[in-house]
Amino acid sequence: MLAQARIWREQGLTIGLVPTMGWFHEGHLSLMRDALNRANRVVVSLFVNPIQFGPSEDLAAYPRDLERDRKLAAAEGVHVLYAPEAAAMYPQGFQTSIRVADLSCGLCGPSRPGHFDGVCTVVMKLFQQTRPHFSIFGEKDFQQLAVIRRMSRDLDLDIEIIGHPIVREADGLAMSSRNIYLKGQERQQALSLVRTIDYARQRVAEAAQPLVVRDLLAELGSRLVHEPGCRVDYVAIIDETTLRPAETVNPSCRLLLAVKINDRVRLIDNAPLGGWNETAI
Numbered sequence: 001m002l003a004q005a006r007i008w009r010e011q012g013l014t015i016g017l018v019p020t021m022g023w024f025h026e027g028h029l030s031l032m033r034d035a036l037n038r039a040n041r042v043v044v045s046l047f048v049n050p051i052q053f054g055p056s057e058d059l060a061a062y063p064r065d066l067e068r069d070r071k072l073a074a075a076e077g078v079h080v081l082y083a084p085e086a087a088a089m090y091p092q093g094f095q096t097s098i099r100v101a102d103l104s105c106g107l108c109g110p111s112r113p114g115h116f117d118g119v120c121t122v123v124m125k126l127f128q129q130t131r132p133h134f135s136i137f138g139e140k141d142f143q144q145l146a147v148i149r150r151m152s153r154d155l156d157l158d159i160e161i162i163g164h165p166i167v168r169e170a171d172g173l174a175m176s177s178r179n180i181y182l183k184g185q186e187r188q189q190a191l192s193l194v195r196t197i198d199y200a201r202q203r204v205a206e207a208a209q210p211l212v213v214r215d216l217l218a219e220l221g222s223r224l225v226h227e228p229g230c231r232v233d234y235v236a237i238i239d240e241t242t243l244r245p246a247e248t249v250n251p252s253c254r255l256l257l258a259v260k261i262n263d264r265v266r267l268i269d270n271a272p273l274g275g276w277n278e279t280a281i
């Protein structure tokens with residue numbers, strides 16, 4: 001991979017990287033198209049990164065089908081689907097880790113200890129291996145995007161980090177490889193996330209003055225307890241850059257939530273909330 005990337009660089013070609021864990025859906029394909037519109041060469045990495053999964057998480061069960069993904073990436077015109085083996089990524093003796101301290105702490109941090117360290121470490125390795133000029137990440141994983149932006153800035157990586165809007169199913173459910181775990185009525189229950197987002201955005205749009213975040217969160221929480229099969233991991237309204245909690249809803253605020261459906265499938269979603277005096281959000 002590195003030898004190929006060096007040749008492209010020598011030829012003056014721009015390289016875009018889209019890191020993924022595979023089991024492609026429209027969200028992944030949309031990131032690939034975005035990259036293809038910006039670069040001469042696009043690398044899509046496919047690596048189910050063991051070090052970002054906790055011991056009780058779904059590493060073994062994570063959906064995998066390399067042949068299916070290969071066809072989908074090829075149909076988009078992706079130049080390289082880079083799917084390294086775990087043993088090649090982490091050979092014996094591997095012991096380095098990258099940690100973005102503060103941004104990894106809150107939100108998904110407490111329920112997924114070590115997760116963002118694993119993400120940063122593998123993304124840094126993928127950057128070294130593919131030598132991209134830019135890399136695209138979905139806003140679906142909003143905390144991840146903020147963490148990677150911070151890492152890139154802090155370590156002077158000279159790689160542009162691009163965020164890509166969330167791609168949704170027709171009924172609003174954010175696309176995710178993990179949606180395949182939803183069985184029967186769980187698919188309907190999963191709409192509780194986007195329902196909460198729609199409600200919050202409407203409350204903000206209709207408010208005559210800035211909403212107090214504490215009050216809005218209490219309202220969202222009391223609605224979510226009535227959603228069948230839903231256990232809230234967190235609901236937060238934070239500043240988009242610092243990920244710190246906001247006090248009143250302002251234009252740089254975003255609503256982030258994580259919910260477990262039937263104590264089994266953990267889903268995340270998020271959306272900007274806009275300011276109280278904005279129109280048409």
Ligand code: AMP
Nearest residue numbers: 020021022027137138140141166167175
């Ligand atoms: P994953 O394979 O789930 O690790 O995701 C790979 C990349 O695709 C990450 O940057 C995700 O944020 C992004 N992604 C996943 N689902 C979506 C979606 N529904 N919309 C936009 N980006 C997404």
